[in-house]
Structure formats: structure tokens, C-alpha cells
Amino acid sequence: MQQAALELFTRDGYAATTAAAIAARADVTERTFFRYFPDKREVLFDDGQRLERLLLDALSAGSRVVAEALPRALRAVAADMQPRREMLVQRAALVSSVQELAERELWKLQHWTRSLTETLTEWGVDGLSAAANAEVAMAVFRAAFTRWVTDEEAGELADLLGDTVTAVGLDWVFTEVDEKPQAER
Structure with missing residues (x-):
């Protein structure tokens, strides 16, 4: 998920990237994303x-x-x-x-x-x-x-x-x- 987040943050910008977009890019559900991370910021600090x-x-x-x-x-x-x-x-x-x-x-x-x-x-x-x-x-x-x-x-x-x-x-x-x-x- 971290790699997916980095790709989206780089391409679309941090502010424009949502947790849902990261989850979709990583091929997991948004619910799965939130099981691991409380927000999109924390994907980078895991x-x-x-x-x-x-x-x-x-x-x-x-x-x-x-x-x-x-x-x-x-x-x-x-x-x-x-x-x-x-x-x-x-x-x-x-x-x-x-x-x-x-x-x-x-x-x-x-x-x-x-x-x-x-x-x-x-x-x-x-x-x-x-x-x-x-x-x-x-x-x-x-x-x-x-x-x-x-x-x-x-x-x-x-x-x-x-x-x-x-x-x-x-x-x-x-x-x-x-x-x-x-x-x-």
C-alpha cells in the first residue's frame, strides 16, 4: 500500500489523493486500508x-x-x-x-x-x-x-x-x- 500511495501522491499530489484511491491502486478495499492505517498520512510512516x-x-x-x-x-x-x-x-x-x-x-x-x-x-x-x-x-x-x-x-x-x-x-x-x-x- 505504501508504494501505491507514493505513486499516487507523486502523480496526483498529496492533497488530491484519497485513502480510497490508495486502496484501489493497491487492489485492496478501503476497509482493509483503514485496518492498517488511521489515515492516508500514516501509510508513509508505517x-x-x-x-x-x-x-x-x-x-x-x-x-x-x-x-x-x-x-x-x-x-x-x-x-x-x-x-x-x-x-x-x-x-x-x-x-x-x-x-x-x-x-x-x-x-x-x-x-x-x-x-x-x-x-x-x-x-x-x-x-x-x-x-x-x-x-x-x-x-x-x-x-x-x-x-x-x-x-x-x-x-x-x-x-x-x-x-x-x-x-x-x-x-x-x-x-x-x-x-x-x-x-x-
């Missing part, structure tokens, strides 16, 4: 929760050294996105051109940032450091992703993440986790 889960799972999959965990989490999302680049390029162009969609995209990324912050805090990182590290990690992701979807020569998203960190000299940003739980400090 993957957000899965990607957030992937982000958090990858964050916690290895060492709890923030400078290792955050890049690992971002690379996991990048690896998941890479095979879908063509569709994500089309989606990004649409999202950036429609204020309602751009605002929803920012909300999604803010939610991911809060989730990263909460996880880091649970690990024992102080609140300010956890929030700052999560914000920086998501800024790196946004900058790399934006270049990836707007520059045909950009290469792999995972490589752009590394290039972005290097470009702004972020080695000093990521903090280490105090291995003691907060209750023991």
Missing part, C-alpha cells in the same frame, strides 16, 4: 515503529559504551534502509514537500531521540549527557540521511554516517557509561 525497535535493539545488542552503542544502532537502521533506497528517496521528496508530512517526520525522529535518551539513562548515563548524546546521534542520522536521499552519488548510508561524524569532529561528544546502576552510586 515502518517507523519497526525501525525504532531495530534502533533500540541494536543499541543494546553489545557494549554499553555510548560511543560504540549509538553508532552501532544508527548503522543497523542504515543497513535496513539501504536496500529500499529508491523508495525512500521518493518518500523523502514527498515528505519534505508537504508541511503536514514534514511535521510528522520530525515528530517520529523526536520520539526516537526520547527513546534513545531513556535507554541511555537506564544504563546509568546522567540525564543531560544521555539527552545530548541522543540528540547528536539523531542529528548525525538526519544529516547523513538527507544527503543520501538527495545526492545520487552519495553512496551507502552507513558510510555517510561515518563521514558525517568525521566531518564535524564528533569524537569528543559520545560519553562512556558508568557501569554501576544509579541505585548503587
